[in-house]
Amino acid sequence: xxTQAKQIQEAVEFIRSQSPVKPQVGLIMGSGLGVLAxxxxxxxxxxxxxxxxxxxxxxxxxxxELLVGTLSGVPVVLMKGRFHMYEGYxxxxxxxxxxxxxxxxADKLVVTNAAGGINTNFADGDLMLIxxxxxxxxxxxxxxxxxxxxxxxxxxxxxxxSRRLRDVAKxxxxxxxxxxxxxxxxxxxxxxxxxxxxIRMMRTLGADAVGMSTVTxxxxxxxxxxxxxxxxCITNMAAGILDQPLSHTEVIxxxxxxxxxxxxxxxxxxxxL
Numbered sequence: 001x002x003t004q005a006k007q008i009q010e011a012v013e014f015i016r017s018q019s020p021v022k023p024q025v026g027l028i029m030g031s032g033l034g035v036l037a038x039x040x041x042x043x044x045x046x047x048x049x050x051x052x053x054x055x056x057x058x059x060x061x062x063x064x065e066l067l068v069g070t071l072s073g074v075p076v077v078l079m080k081g082r083f084h085m086y087e088g089y090x091x092x093x094x095x096x097x098x099x100x101x102x103x104x105x106a107d108k109l110v111v112t113n114a115a116g117g118i119n120t121n122f123a124d125g126d127l128m129l130i131x132x133x134x135x136x137x138x139x140x141x142x143x144x145x146x147x148x149x150x151x152x153x154x155x156x157x158x159x160x161x162s163r164r165l166r167d168v169a170k171x172x173x174x175x176x177x178x179x180x181x182x183x184x185x186x187x188x189x190x191x192x193x194x195x196x197x198x199i200r201m202m203r204t205l206g207a208d209a210v211g212m213s214t215v216t217x218x219x220x221x222x223x224x225x226x227x228x229x230x231x232x233c234i235t236n237m238a239a240g241i242l243d244q245p246l247s248h249t250e251v252i253x254x255x256x257x258x259x260x261x262x263x264x265x266x267x268x269x270x271x272x273l
Contacts, residue, residue, distance in 0.1 A: 004092070004099075005147060007053040011096075012103045014052050015077075019044040019068040023077040025270055026101035026226070028217060030113035032255030033233060034080040036071075036266055043069035048081075053096065055089050057081040066097075072271035077101050084213055085139060086191040094213075095141035095220035099150070102224045108165070108273050109221045110266065111230045114255060115209040116194070116238035118202055119183055122209070124237060125258045127265065128181040129169050130161050130230035133215050134207055137189045141216045142223055151223035160222050165229035165273065172268045178261060183208025185232055187215040199238045210238055229269070233258060 021044075029036055037043070048054040048064045057064035065080040083094045098109065117124065146153045166182070173180035186202050188194065190212035194202070202210055209232050221228050235254035255262070 002145065002147060005149070007096070008099050008103050010052040011054065011100045014050075015046065015066070015068065015100070015104060018046055021068045021070070021075050022105040023068060023075045023101065024106060025074055025076045025108045025110065025273055026098065026106035027076055027078040027110045027266075027270070028082050028097075028112065029078065029080055030082065030213065030233070032114060032235075032252045033112050033262060035259050036263060037065070037067050037078055037080045039263065039267060040067045040069040040071055040076065040078060043067045055083050055093055057083060072267050074270050074273070076270065077104055077106055082213055082217070085137060085189055085216070086212060091137070091139035091141040091216045092144070095216045098217045098220045098226070099224060102221070102226055107226055109217070109226045109228045110270065111214050111217055111228065112266070113185075113211045113214050113230075113232050114235045115185060115211040115232040116236055117209055117234040118186070118199055118238050119208040122181060122234050122237070124234055124254050126179070126181050126234040127258065127262060128183050128185075128209055128232040128234055129166055130185045130232060131166065131182050132161060132184045133218065134184060134186040134205060135215045135219075137187050137215065139189075139216065141220045151225065155223045157219070157222060160218055160228065161230050162227045165227060168272050169229060169231070169265070169269055172265060172272070176264055176268070180265070181208075181234070185214060185230065186210045188212055194238060209234060231266070233262060
């Protein structure tokens, strides 16, 4: 057994010692979106610091807790806050919890994030279904020795975000009467926000939104055979679009404003996965 496989096993054994629930769906909540954790029933809450080999989340809006329970009647495991490479963690470590979720039994993953809008048709407060991503971080969680028991050496990413699950999400948005945007998420390393020139470049490349997370988790999820759906909350328009400075405070304020719509979408989505 290689080192990572052993670490995954130890994390799984600890989590199972805290809760008997075998999750079917994993959820990762981005900045300011951890409110979904309040709706987990029969929840067991575990601090990241208590789980073997888990790093600690250090960013405002990321509580640093793993919850196991049920949501909309479905057994789930939820990350209330994630890890970012700009915190000093490697790509493999930011994706480590996804592998743990898979080993716990989850075969579907819902990833969420707060993102800056690049598409000028978007507005702050929009929810965007991720159709694809551009990995502009220069990092990949699969670098190094491959574990063939987990996934193939060269995994296909042509449908990194499940078309089937995207159709389910769009149907729910139609039922609930709001416009669910859809677009390409571009990930950068951070933590500084992008310059106006960089945003113009990203728009030319075909990006609709930009953020500092998600792609390593989605790559790892595809590698180990999980079906993925991703949702970005457009918390602000990116640099140079509205000619105003950017701040993390604005991110948190916007996620608070749209939380009822976000909660309704994700809860219904989980029930139909």
